[in-house]
C-alpha cells in the first residue's frame with residue numbers, strides 16, 4: 001500500500017516535471033505566461049514539444065510505461081501524429097537480468113537445472129527486452145534451441161503499475177471532459193490484456209505452432225518448431241533459426257538475395273495470413289524477421305516472436321476486401337454503404353454524409369502513383385473518419401492496420417517500386433469471389449454438410465412439431481403458420497395420391513400379368 005502510494009507520488013512527480021498536465025491533445029494552446037509561471041514555480045522546462053516530453057516521462061517511469069508508450073504509438077486512430085511519431089521512438093533500453101535469475105526461473109518452471117536439461121546452455125543472453133530474454137542452448141539430442149525466459153517478478157510489477165494506470169485513466173476521464181474522446185479507460189484495459197497475454201509464454205508458443213502449421217507447405221515462410229516438453233508459461237524452448245535480419249539490406253544483397261522478390265513475398269505472406277487463414281503475426285517489426293541464406297531454404301523469411309497475433313473472422317475479411325476494392329475503384333458511395341449494411345455504422349447514418357467524409361480524406365491519397373499509395377494509411381484514414389460517425393473500430397482491425405504499415409514500410413525498403421495493389425488485388429478478388437460466387441456457395445454448403453447429416457433425419461419430426469405448435473393460436477404469426485399447415489396438408493394429399501396411384505398401378509399390373517398367365521387355361 002505504502003509502496004503503491006510512493007509509486008503514485010513518483011508518477012505525479014515525473015508527470016509534473018515534464019509538464020504532462022498541460023499536454024493539450026485537443027489542440028488547446030497553453031499561454032506563454034502560464035509556461036513561464038510553471039517554469040518558475042515547479043522549476044521545470046516545458047519548452048520541448050509535447051510528444052518529446054511524454055516520451056521522456058515514460059522512459060523515466062520504466063519498462064512497463066515504455067511498453068505502454070509503444071502500444072499507444074500504434075493507436076494512430078486515437079493519437080495525434082506528432083505524439084504517435086515520438087512514442088514510436090521509444091526503445092526497450094533495459095539491461096539484461098542476471099543469468100542466475102534466468103537459470104533459477106528455468107529450474108523452477110521446468111523442474112530441472114539447465115545443466116541437466118541441455119547439453120549446453122549459454123549463460124549470456126543473446127537478446128533482452130522488458131518482458132523476456134533469450135539464451136541459446138543445445139538439447140541433448142544435438143538440436144540447437146533458443147530459450148525464452150520471462151523476466152522474474154514481472155507479473156507483480158505489471159499488476160501494480162497497471163492498477164495505477166487504471167486509477168489515472170478514471171481520474172482523467174472524470175476531470176478532463178475532452179479526454180473521453182481518447183477513451184483512456186478502454187485503452188488501459190486493452191493494454192492490461194495485451195500485457196497479460198505477453199506474460200503467458202505458452203500462449204506465444206501456441207501461436208507459433210499454429211502459424212507453423214499454416215505455412216507447413218509454403219516455401220515463403222519458416223517458423224521455429226516449439227519443443228513442448230520444455231515449455232511452460234514462463235519459459236519456452238524452440239528451434240534456433242539462422243538467418244540475416246531483414247533490416248540488413250546490403251548484407252542480403254551481397255549474399256545474392258533477390259530483394260524485389262523478397263519484397264513482394266512479404267506482401268504475399270501477409271495477405272495469405274489475413275485472407276486465407278484469418279490469423280496473422282502482428283509484431284512484424286524488422287527485429288523479428290530474418291531471411292534464410294541456407295542453400296535448402298535460400299531467400300525464405302523466418303518469423304520470430306509470436307507474442308502478438310491478430311485473428312480475423314469472415315465478417316472482418318469481408319469488411320477489408322469490400323472496402324479496399326471499393327477504394328481502389330474510388331467508389332466512396334460503396335464504402336459508405338458497406339459500413340451501414342454491415343452494421344458498423346449506426347443504421348440512421350446518412351450514406352451521402354459518410355460518403356463525402358470518406359471522399360474528403362481519401363481523395364488526396366489517390367493523387368499519387370499507385371506504387372506510392374499506402375494501404376495502412378488508407379485504413380487509418382478510414383478509421384479516423386468512421387469514428388466521427390460513431391463506428392467502433394475493432395481492435396483486431398487496428399492491429400491489422402499497424403501490421404500493414406510495417407509490411408509496407410519493410411516492402412518499400414527492399415523495393416522502392418513495390419506495387420502493393422498488384423500483389424494484393426488477386427487475394428481480395430479471390431476472397432470476394434469465394435464469398436459471393438457459385439463456388440463460394442458450394443464451398444459453404446460443403447462446410448455445412450456434416451451438420452446437415454445430423455439435422456436432416458430429424459427434419460420431418462421438427463417440421464411436424466413446429467406445425468402442430470403453430471396450430472395452437474398464439475401471436476401474430478398464426479396467419480403464416482395456417483398457410484404452412486395448409487401447404488403441408490396439400491403436400492400430404494399429393495403424397496397420398498401418389499402412394500394410392502403407385503399401389504393401384506402395382507395391383508393393376510399384377511392383375512394384368514395374372515390374367516395373361518392364366519389366359520391359355522381359360
Ligand SMILES: Nc1ncnc2c1ncn2[C@@H]1O[C@H](COP(=O)(O)OP(=O)(O)OP(=O)(O)O)[C@@H](O)[C@H]1O
Pocket residue numbers: 092126127128129130131132133134146148224238239240241242287288304305306307
Ligand atoms: N528461435 C530463435 N532462433 C534464433 N534467434 C532467436 C530465436 N528466438 C529469439 N531469437 C533472438 O532473440 C531476439 C529476441 O527474441 P524475441 O523478439 O522473441 O524476444 P522479445 O523479448 O519479445 O523481444 P522484443 O520485445 O524486443 O521483440 C530476436 O531478435 C533474435 O535475435
